[in-house]
Amino acid sequence: MKRTSMVLAATVAAGLLSAGTASASDWAMSYLPLPPGGGGTARVAGTNGAGDYSGTADGKLVTWTGGTVADHGIPAGYTKVEAADENASGSVLGSAVYYSEGSHYPGKHAFVFENGGFQFLGKVPGYYNSQAHGTNDRGDVVGTVFNDIRYGSTAAFWPSGDHAHPVLLDVPPLLTPVDIDQDGTILLNEQFGGTWLWKDGVLRQLVLPDGLRESRGIAIRNGKVLASTQLGDRLWTAFDTSQEVPGGMSTMALNGSGLVTGWVSPRTPTAWSPGGPVTALPSPGNAYGTVVGDNGEIAGTLEGGSDGVPVVWRRG
Numbered sequence: 001m002k003r004t005s006m007v008l009a010a011t012v013a014a015g016l017l018s019a020g021t022a023s024a025s026d027w028a029m030s031y032l033p034l035p036p037g038g039g040g041t042a043r044v045a046g047t048n049g050a051g052d053y054s055g056t057a058d059g060k061l062v063t064w065t066g067g068t069v070a071d072h073g074i075p076a077g078y079t080k081v082e083a084a085d086e087n088a089s090g091s092v093l094g095s096a097v098y099y100s101e102g103s104h105y106p107g108k109h110a111f112v113f114e115n116g117g118f119q120f121l122g123k124v125p126g127y128y129n130s131q132a133h134g135t136n137d138r139g140d141v142v143g144t145v146f147n148d149i150r151y152g153s154t155a156a157f158w159p160s161g162d163h164a165h166p167v168l169l170d171v172p173p174l175l176t177p178v179d180i181d182q183d184g185t186i187l188l189n190e191q192f193g194g195t196w197l198w199k200d201g202v203l204r205q206l207v208l209p210d211g212l213r214e215s216r217g218i219a220i221r222n223g224k225v226l227a228s229t230q231l232g233d234r235l236w237t238a239f240d241t242s243q244e245v246p247g248g249m250s251t252m253a254l255n256g257s258g259l260v261t262g263w264v265s266p267r268t269p270t271a272w273s274p275g276g277p278v279t280a281l282p283s284p285g286n287a288y289g290t291v292v293g294d295n296g297e298i299a300g301t302l303e304g305g306s307d308g309v310p311v312v313w314r315r316g
Helices: 003-015
Strands: 021-023 027-031 043-047 053-057 060-065 068-073 080-086 092-098 107-114 117-120 129-135 141-146 154-158 175-180 186-190 195-199 202-205 215-221 224-229 232-238 241-244 250-254 260-264 268-272 278-280 287-292 298-302 309-315
Touching: 043 092, 043 287, 043 298, 053 080, 053 309, 060 080, 060 092, 080 129, 107 141, 129 175, 141 175, 154 175, 154 186, 175 215, 186 215, 195 215, 195 224, 215 250, 224 250, 232 250, 268 298
Parallel strands: 021 278, 043 080, 107 129, 250 287, 268 287
Antiparallel strands: 027 309, 043 053, 053 060, 060 068, 080 092, 092 107, 092 129, 107 117, 129 141, 141 154, 175 186, 186 195, 195 202, 215 224, 224 232, 232 241, 250 260, 260 268, 260 287, 268 278, 287 298, 298 309
C-alpha cells in the first residue's frame, strides 16, 4: 500500500479515538518479512527485547533476526505450532499441536526452540500433554499439563537448567498460570475470580478497586502486572496498588519500564506509558500491538487473512 494511503488511514483512525488519546507523530510502522511460499499471514508472539521477534506463519514456527525471517517448520509428527513467548537470549517458547486418531480435541507438547532446534520439555508423570505459557530471561518456564483438555488442566513449572523435570505448582486447582516474571513470580488467573501472584510458595491476590470481583491477568514484568477487569484494563505496580489504563484501551503486553501496547475500538493500535496519554500508532487499517521490547519497539498484527500481517512500530 502506498505511504499516502497509510498516512490517511492513520489520520482517520486517530480522529476516531476517545478524548485524551494522542496521535503518534514520532512513531513509524514497518512490515516484517514473510517466509516464501506461504499464505502471506503471520503472527508475532515474542521478542528478545532487542529487535528480534518470534511467532508463527501458516502453522510453522518463524523467527525474525536482524530483519530477516527464518522458517523453522513443525516438529515431525505434529500438525502445527503455537508460539507463546521469547526471552532475552532468544529462546522461543511454544507448544506443538497434534490430534490423536479419532479425536477432535488437540493434544500439545511444550517446547523451547534454541540453538537451531526444537527441545521438548519434560512431561509430568500421569499427564500426557503440556502447554507453555511464559518464560523469563533466566529460562524458567510456566505452563499447564493435562490429559483431556475438556476436563481442565493443572499448573506446572519447568525450572531453568532442568526442563526435563517439571513440577506441579502447589496452588488451588482453579488457578491457571499466565506468565512468569524475571524473579520467578508467577501470574495466575482464578476461574470466575481474581488474579494472583505466586512466589516461593506464597500466594497473594491482586487487590481490586471497590466494586470489582473479577480480573484477568495478561502479563507481568519487573513487578508490574497488566490485567483486565469489567471496568477496563489496569496496571498494578504492587499487589495492592493499581491505576486505570486510560482511553478505553484494551491491552496485550508490557515491557520492563511499563510501556503498554494493545488497541482501542474498533482496532486502532496504541501505546501507553503511566502518566501519559494513550497514543495511536500509525496503521493503514485495523491493527493491534502484541509484544513490547525493552528497547521500546512494539510488534503486532495488521489485520487480514487468518492470522494477519506482522508489523513493527519504532520511534523516530
